[in-house]
Amino acid sequence: MNKSEKQKAKENERRQRILDTAFRIFVEKKIEAVSMGEIAEAVGIGRATLFRCYSNKTELAIAVCMAQWKSYLDELDRNRPISSVQDIPAIDRFIFTLDSYIEMYLNHKELLQYNDNFNHYVTHEGVDPEQFENIHTSVYSADTRLHMMYEKAKEDHTLRTDIPEDEFIRVTVHTMMAACTYYAGGFIWGAEDNRDYMPELIRLKEMIINYATASV
Numbered sequence: 001m002n003k004s005e006k007q008k009a010k011e012n013e014r015r016q017r018i019l020d021t022a023f024r025i026f027v028e029k030k031i032e033a034v035s036m037g038e039i040a041e042a043v044g045i046g047r048a049t050l051f052r053c054y055s056n057k058t059e060l061a062i063a064v065c066m067a068q069w070k071s072y073l074d075e076l077d078r079n080r081p082i083s084s085v086q087d088i089p090a091i092d093r094f095i096f097t098l099d100s101y102i103e104m105y106l107n108h109k110e111l112l113q114y115n116d117n118f119n120h121y122v123t124h125e126g127v128d129p130e131q132f133e134n135i136h137t138s139v140y141s142a143d144t145r146l147h148m149m150y151e152k153a154k155e156d157h158t159l160r161t162d163i164p165e166d167e168f169i170r171v172t173v174h175t176m177m178a179a180c181t182y183y184a185g186g187f188i189w190g191a192e193d194n195r196d197y198m199p200e201l202i203r204l205k206e207m208i209i210n211y212a213t214a215s216v
Helices: 005-029 036-043 047-053 057-079 090-107 109-125 129-138 140-156 165-185 198-212
Strands: none
Touching: 005 036, 005 047, 005 057, 005 109, 036 047, 036 057, 057 109, 057 129, 057 140, 090 109, 090 140, 090 165, 090 198, 109 165, 140 165, 165 198
16 A cells, blocks of 8 residues: 555654754764664654664664765756856856855855765775765766766866876865865864864965966
């Protein structure tokens, strides 16, 4: 017998509550320190119900990661659809990408903090590579945008393409994201609570842009 629409809606609502609650607790206490029982209690469901939805904490942590990134990237896509960037120079796309990470530092610190903890957690847990395929799917639009940007640079020569694409993305875009992540978590030398580190991140952005345009 097929589930009624009402049952499906109830299950979807419960699953969303699990993901939202788990995200909040994982950010506050770190994934390693949280038990499935603690999450079930916070959601207001039994442990058995939680385990029917997610068989273990790693599966739940992956689901939270996918949901959070999908939500963020969906909003980005709504504001600036991939189809709208075709004629935009590579350098402008690049600057927009760097600015988007600074915007995350300002308005989505929790996502950056979770992402950092998640990467550490799954590295030490030895996650099945197949499970990462779902994560890669959830960030497809981001990967696509970066590839399109590099290909555009080959045409308009506004960014350097004398180094391989993967290396270029690592030492520019990923460096900016890593810096914003560490600043968001306070993992920097001489960190002070509630201090605005925007000027330093903007300075880093300028350094990265100088590197990315050094030979064009």
